Amino acid sequence: xxxxxxKELALIGALGSxxxxxxxxxxxxxxxxxxxxxxxxxxxxxxxxxKRTMIPNGQEITITEQGILTLQKEYLKYQQIFGDDEEIRLxxxxxxxxGEGRYYVTLTGYLQQFERELGFTPFPGTFNIELDPWxxxxxxxxxxLGFVDVEGFDDGTRTFGSVKCFKVKLDGVNGAIIIPNxxxxxxxxxxxxxxxxxxxxxxxxxxxxxxVILCRT
Numbered sequence: 001x002x003x004x005x006x007k008e009l010a011l012i013g014a015l016g017s018x019x020x021x022x023x024x025x026x027x028x029x030x031x032x033x034x035x036x037x038x039x040x041x042x043x044x045x046x047x048x049x050x051k052r053t054m055i056p057n058g059q060e061i062t063i064t065e066q067g068i069l070t071l072q073k074e075y076l077k078y079q080q081i082f083g084d085d086e087e088i089r090l091x092x093x094x095x096x097x098x099g100e101g102r103y104y105v106t107l108t109g110y111l112q113q114f115e116r117e118l119g120f121t122p123f124p125g126t127f128n129i130e131l132d133p134w135x136x137x138x139x140x141x142x143x144x145l146g147f148v149d150v151e152g153f154d155d156g157t158r159t160f161g162s163v164k165c166f167k168v169k170l171d172g173v174n175g176a177i178i179i180p181n182x183x184x185x186x187x188x189x190x191x192x193x194x195x196x197x198x199x200x201x202x203x204x205x206x207x208x209x210x211x212v213i214l215c216r217t
Contacts, residue, residue, distance in 0.1 A: 003074055005030060005040040006049055006067055014050070014063045015071070022058035072141050088145070088214040090138060090190065092131040094204050097191065101126030105193055109153035109160060114193065117148045118165060118176050126178070126191040127170075127198035129210060136188050142166050145214055148176070167215040168192065171202055177212070 008029045013019045027037035041061070044050045049067035053060045063071075102125040104110060115121050131139060148165040165176040175194035179185060192198065192212065204210060 002040070003070065005037075005044060006063065006071060007074075009044075009050065009061060009063055010071060014061050015068065016063075018060050018062045020055070020058050020060050025058070069143050072143075088138060088141070090129070090131060090135040090212045090214065091209065092129040092135055092190070094199070094206050094208045094210055095128050095130045095189070096206055097126060097128040097189075101128075101191060101193075104160075107155070107160065109155060110150060110163065113150045114165075114176075117150065118167070118174075118193075120174060120195040122193035123195060123197050125197070126193055127175075129190050129192070129212065131188050131190060139187060139190065142177070142179075142214070150178075152181075169213045169215060170194070170198060170210065173198070173201060 005026075008026070009015075009019070012021065012029065023034045023038040023041070026041065027034045030037055030040070032040075041050070041052065041059070044067070045052045047066075048064055049070060051062045051064055105114070105122050105126065106124050111122070143164075145166065148167070150163040150165055152160050152162040154160070162181045164179045164181060166179070168175050168177055170192070173194050173196060175192045175198070177190045177192055179190075190212070194201075199205070202210060
């Protein structure tokens, strides 16, 4: 897929809002024929990059989450090309989870994959952080950085879903944010696994502020 049509839609305001445009108008943005512009819009719609509604005076177009992610990945590539490759950090307050982390982290089906894919045996439990407002927004960019996909499994009694792992560092310790692939998972909380007990290593308690550095994969 050529990303240029998606960029042009973002430039005219379809990123985060809806724009109304005709194929002829979009053709001028692309410096192409209306037929070519129409085909490109159809392709973007088929690839779930945009949502499009036909109306009498043209079409209403909004870039989807998939389209936003595609643009973010392109943006990160340009950052690397031009040396503007700043660290992405998430900031928030330490909080207590539901106590389920220990159970899931120690399940053999997950544990073996964590060891193989992340390179460490995680401490039995998760380190939970409630993100500040800016970091909640930044968290939505995580997929653009690349992630380790830990597959789901069936232990004969119950089925466990897949998990996305995003490599991070806290005070020089390698770890990973783990995000289950399920609906309704909160945007304002992240769970981190590491080889050590991070509460003890960082000497923090509930409410203390911590910073997490994202690692590109």
